[in-house]
Amino acid sequence: MKLQPDRSSAPTVTGHGPGWVAVDGERIDHSVIVSSDGQRIPWPAAAHDQLSAAHFETLAQLDIEVVVFGSGTRIRFPRPSWIAPLMARRIGVETMDTAAACRTYNILAQEGRRVAAALLLESTS
Template identity: 80%
Template sequence: MKLQPDRSSAPTITGHGPGWVAVDGQRIEHSVIVGSQGERIDWPAAAWEALQPTHFETLAALDVEVVIFGSGSRIRFPRPAWLAPLVARRIGVETMDTAAACRTYNILAQEGRRVAAALVVETPA
């Protein structure tokens, strides 16, 4: 039996490091939302400390089952009030550091799930 990898049209996160992520080989040096339906949205969240409820309202407007929230270089959980728009739309949220969020997004997107990764990309000191 010949095994071949599944093929998906979803954008793939092809790399990450301090201050950047790469989506389909294109290096991005700011926070970004990547969706399995082809979305790539600049996300004006320069750091964890800059996050506001409006950042999560943007996520609630997406047609996804789950949001993978990459909180930067370490795991930090969003305030429950920020998640209210997602909860109201019955969109699941998983929080992890940005590196783990990149890997998890790729797995779910390749499975054909309607998923978005909301990645805080912090500028290195």
């Protein structure tokens, strides 16, 4: 019986801190979408109040089954109208602070799930 997990080729969040995340060791200093299929898409927002439906429409275009939304340093839920395109495509959305979203994304991606982390990295300046 095999006891080791299979290796996944999904990108892994290898670190995070105020205003940054590292994906496979590469430091990223702006909000980003990280998808288990290898995509890293800039997500142009530096604060929750800068988000709009268009930000979530980008996620609806991905071939995923769940979005892990990291809402910054504290939990702030997206407006229902923002996530309507995701719901229409039967894509689940889980909201948590960005640090928790990084950990949750890693677990789901390593399990082979089609997942994207939408990570809001708030400006530290």
